[in-house]
Amino acid sequence: xxxxxxxxxxxxxxxxxxxxxxxxxxxxxxxxxxxxxxxxxxxxxxxxxxxxxxxxxxxxxxxxxxxxxxxxxxxxxxxxxxxxxxxxxxxxxxxxxxxxxxxxxxxxxxxxxxxxxxxxxxxxxxxxxxxxxxxxxxxxxxxxxxxxxxxxxxxxxxxxxxxxxxxxxxxxxxxxxxxxxxxxxxxxxxxxxxxxxxxxxxxxxxxxxxxxxxxxxxxxxxxxxxxxxxxxxxxxxxxxxxxxxxxxxxxxxxxxxxxxxxxxxxxxxxxxxxxxxxxxxxxxxxxxxxxxxxxxxxxxxxxxxxxxxxxxxxxxxxxxxxxxxxxxxxxxxxxxxxxxxxxxxxxxxxxxxxxxxxxxxxxxxxxxxxxxxxxxxxxxxxxxxxxxxxxxxxxxxxxxxxxxxxxxxxxxxxxxxxxxxxxxxxxxxxxxxxxxxxxxxxxxxxxxxxxxxxxxxxxxxxxxxxxxxxxxxxxxxxxxxxxxxxxxxxxxxxxxxxxxxxxxxxxxxxxxxxxxxxxxxxxxxxxxxxxxxxxxxxxxxxxxxxxxxxxxxxxxxxxxxxxxxxxxxxxxxxxxxxxxxxxxxxxxxxxxxxxxxxxxxxxxxxxxxxxxxxxxxxxxxxxxxxxxxxxxxxxxxxxxxxxxxxxxxxxxxxxxxxxxxxxxxxxxxxxxxxxxxxxxxxxxxxxxxxxxxxxxxxxxxxxxxxxxxxxxxxxxxxxxxxxxxxxxxxxxxxxxxxxxxxxxxxxxxxxxxxxxxxxxxxxxxxxxxxxxxxxxxxxxx
Numbered sequence: 001x002x003x004x005x006x007x008x009x010x011x012x013x014x015x016x017x018x019x020x021x022x023x024x025x026x027x028x029x030x031x032x033x034x035x036x037x038x039x040x041x042x043x044x045x046x047x048x049x050x051x052x053x054x055x056x057x058x059x060x061x062x063x064x065x066x067x068x069x070x071x072x073x074x075x076x077x078x079x080x081x082x083x084x085x086x087x088x089x090x091x092x093x094x095x096x097x098x099x100x101x102x103x104x105x106x107x108x109x110x111x112x113x114x115x116x117x118x119x120x121x122x123x124x125x126x127x128x129x130x131x132x133x134x135x136x137x138x139x140x141x142x143x144x145x146x147x148x149x150x151x152x153x154x155x156x157x158x159x160x161x162x163x164x165x166x167x168x169x170x171x172x173x174x175x176x177x178x179x180x181x182x183x184x185x186x187x188x189x190x191x192x193x194x195x196x197x198x199x200x201x202x203x204x205x206x207x208x209x210x211x212x213x214x215x216x217x218x219x220x221x222x223x224x225x226x227x228x229x230x231x232x233x234x235x236x237x238x239x240x241x242x243x244x245x246x247x248x249x250x251x252x253x254x255x256x257x258x259x260x261x262x263x264x265x266x267x268x269x270x271x272x273x274x275x276x277x278x279x280x281x282x283x284x285x286x287x288x289x290x291x292x293x294x295x296x297x298x299x300x301x302x303x304x305x306x307x308x309x310x311x312x313x314x315x316x317x318x319x320x321x322x323x324x325x326x327x328x329x330x331x332x333x334x335x336x337x338x339x340x341x342x343x344x345x346x347x348x349x350x351x352x353x354x355x356x357x358x359x360x361x362x363x364x365x366x367x368x369x370x371x372x373x374x375x376x377x378x379x380x381x382x383x384x385x386x387x388x389x390x391x392x393x394x395x396x397x398x399x400x401x402x403x404x405x406x407x408x409x410x411x412x413x414x415x416x417x418x419x420x421x422x423x424x425x426x427x428x429x430x431x432x433x434x435x436x437x438x439x440x441x442x443x444x445x446x447x448x449x450x451x452x453x454x455x456x457x458x459x460x461x462x463x464x465x466x467x468x469x470x471x472x473x474x475x476x477x478x479x480x481x482x483x484x485x486x487x488x489x490x491x492x493x494x495x496x497x498x499x500x501x502x503x504x505x506x507x508x509x510x511x512x513x514x515x516x517x518x519x520x521x522x523x524x525x526x527x528x529x530x531x532x533x534x535x536x537x538x539x540x541x542x543x544x545x546x547x548x549x550x551x552x553x554x555x556x557x558x559x560x561x562x563x564x565x566x567x568x569x570x571x572x573x574x575x576x577x578x579x580x581x582x583x584x585x586x587x588x589x590x591x592x593x594x595x596x597x598x599x600x601x602x603x604x605x606x607x608x609x610x611x612x613x614x615x616x617x618x619x620x621x622x623x624x625x626x627x628x629x630x631x632x633x634x635x636x637x638x639x640x641x642x643x644x645x646x647x648x649x650x651x652x653x654x655x656x657x658x659x660x661x662x663x664x665x666x667x668x669x670x671x672x673x674x675x676x677x678x679x680x681x682x683x684x685x686x687x688x689x690x691x692x693x694x695x696x697x698x699x700x701x702x703x704x705x706x707x708x709x710x711x712x713x714x715x716x717x718x719x720x721x722x723x724x725x726x727x728x729x730x731x732x733x734x735x736x737x738x739x740x741x742x743x744x745x746x747x748x749x750x751x752x753x754x755x756x757x758x759x760x761x762x763x764x765x766x767x768x769x770x771x772x773x774x775x776x777x778x779x780x781x
């Protein structure tokens with residue numbers, strides 16, 4: 001029975017230059033293209049499809065993904081750079097690490113990605129000045145890499161762990177990686193941090209990291225926490241432009257909340273007019289710029305107020321011998337607050353005591369106890385079952401003088417922004433006890449119900465100001481005066497640039513600088529920059545198109561600087577490249593030389609597509625003058641010159657067709673026919689009829705088989721005869737060789753090397769040994 005013949009790729013057969021003639025034009029792959037991914041579940045396949053189709057991952061061969069192959073540090077660098085979208089200089093040829101070389105055949109491709117990760121602060125290398133690109137990555141190192149990609153390095157260092165399979169330094173990274181669902185423990189509950197990471201872990205971890213990644217400069221609502229009976233704190237990943245957005249909350253029981261922003265604008269407190277219940281609260285941001293924000297909403301499950309602690313407040317441990325001796329206590333809720341309304345809770349006491357109306361004391365009957373006897377008093381809040389017990393010693397009743405009723409004093413108001421220097425526009429919120437009205441002044445005079453303004457909304461600070469406020473409450477005397485003094489912060493100096501506005505060469509780098517301690521934020525879309533809108537400046541800005549840069553300086557203790565505005569346009573176009581062979585019919589293997597202006601990079605395609613300068617474009621190739629390429633099939637050649645600082649050239653187009661008479665003789669197939677006596681028969685196929693005298697000289701054929709002893713190697717198979725095919729089969733030769741019966745079907749390779757065989761039309765131009773078209777290999781199924 002004939003076996004399936006598996007041909008080597010034509011690029012291999014034709015040698016080094018073939019890659020330029022046969023670019024990869026295959027459609028984007030999916031998990032269905034790889035045999036070792038066929039058993040994955042649907043959810044996991046979706047993750048693989050997302051990153052494979054995006055070009056972030058590829059297989060180790062056309063049909064194998066390499067699911068359990070161990071990954072190295074170079075592979076991780078490329079994946080991390082692509083999932084974060086950080087800027088990568090793909091033309092970079094020199095690394096800051098001594099062991100990263102662009103000419104490294106195995107890992108040189110990763111040089112630009114390694115440098116991009118270093119510049120982004122994701123990695124600082126493996127050792128002193130080295131990166132170790134070929135080094136294996138352990139699972140705990142992968143956890144640390146992924147956490148740093150998300151910018152959570154500081155959070156990881158705060159965490160601890162006790163997994164004995166994880167190194168001490170990595171405990172926090174592994175704990176956070178598992179918490180963020182980037183990676184998981186094994187079936188035994190252990191992480192196995194010191195084992196080498198495999199490509200499946202890199203892909204699934206990278207998929208989750210990509211989904212959670214927030215690009216620098218983006219604003220995100222990161223969470224909300226209930227901090228009081230009526231209060232929720234909302235947190236953001238960076239300072240927010242509070243003037244441009246609105247923050248609101250919606251809860252099942254209705255009602256609205258007052259919003260109070262922290263001084264650093266990174267958090268806000270929502271204060272409701274009524275107690276929160278056991279209910280869901282939905283929090284959202286509106287009025288935001290979609291291009292600058294990621295997460296803009298969140299939800300939390302609020303809890304109604306519960307008693308968490310009861311404490312006795314009676315001084316000492318003595319109690320009067322009386323019918324109703326008073327013992328005082330106080331309560332605290334789960335947020336550490338004293339409830340504004342204690343009467344909504346039900347308290348109980350022991351058989352000898354009664355809770356006094358109002359719920360902050362008990363009356364204990366101690367008449368039956370003798371002086372010096374010890375009496376135990378217990379108070380319990382019924383809903384929570386929280387209780388407190390204290391033992392008192394009975395004493396003779398102390399005569400209490402008549403009580404003179406004195407009105408209580410209202411509690412002094414509080415403010416959410418302390419006195420001091422603040423940014424212009426800072427809002428100050430005042431609060432007081434329930435039922436009280438706040439009156440305030442800003443002219444230095446004493447506030448009262450008849451002098452000042454009744455507080456209803458936050459007070460904006462736009463100049464140096466002194467606020468005085470009191471609380472006025474029915475049945476109480478006015479509170480003490482809250483005095484707040486504010487001054488305005490100085491303004492940060494405006495940034496400067498080392499390249500003035502005007503026409504510049506494409507690729508020009510513009511460096512910005514500001515006063516020591518200041519952070520520069522800039523935009524290139526014409527919008528006004530701020531700490532929440534724009535990019536934090538970290539490296540020179542490359543001008544590759546007409547661009548307007550706007551930049552400000554932000555400095556702690558100061559208001560933001562004025563805006564620096566820079567406008568740039570681009571200069572000229574690169575000269576059109578040339579080719580030394582005109583369009584038309586050419587001989588097989590014709591050399592094509594291209595040229596362009598000094599300093600220009602030549603990029604070309606052979607499939608009619610327009611070349612680009614993107615190294616990830618699989619249709620475009622870079623031309624190197626010392627390595628002309630060879631024309632071995634009909635093609636449309638398109639060429640563009642790219643030069644730093646100028647626009648791309650016009651497209652040079654050449655169309656070539658091959659003269660059929662110049663196509664050389666080549667081996668195109670090898671087939672196992674079967675057994676004949678104690679010999680095996682093999683059929684060698686050529687691309688054209690062959691000369692009978694040279695074709696039937698069996699010394700012109702070398703046959704090899706693959707053996708495992710103990711490693712793969714090729715062993716010669718003796719050839720006994722060669723017979724040219726009959727009419728209609730003048731391009732086929734049957735070889736009689738030593739028996740391969742025990743070898744066929746084992747999945748090993750058989751190869752034939754052909755030399756000195758000539759075509760029927762060119763008997764003086766035989767195949768020479770070692771040429772790429774003189775050998776063929778097939779693999780047994």
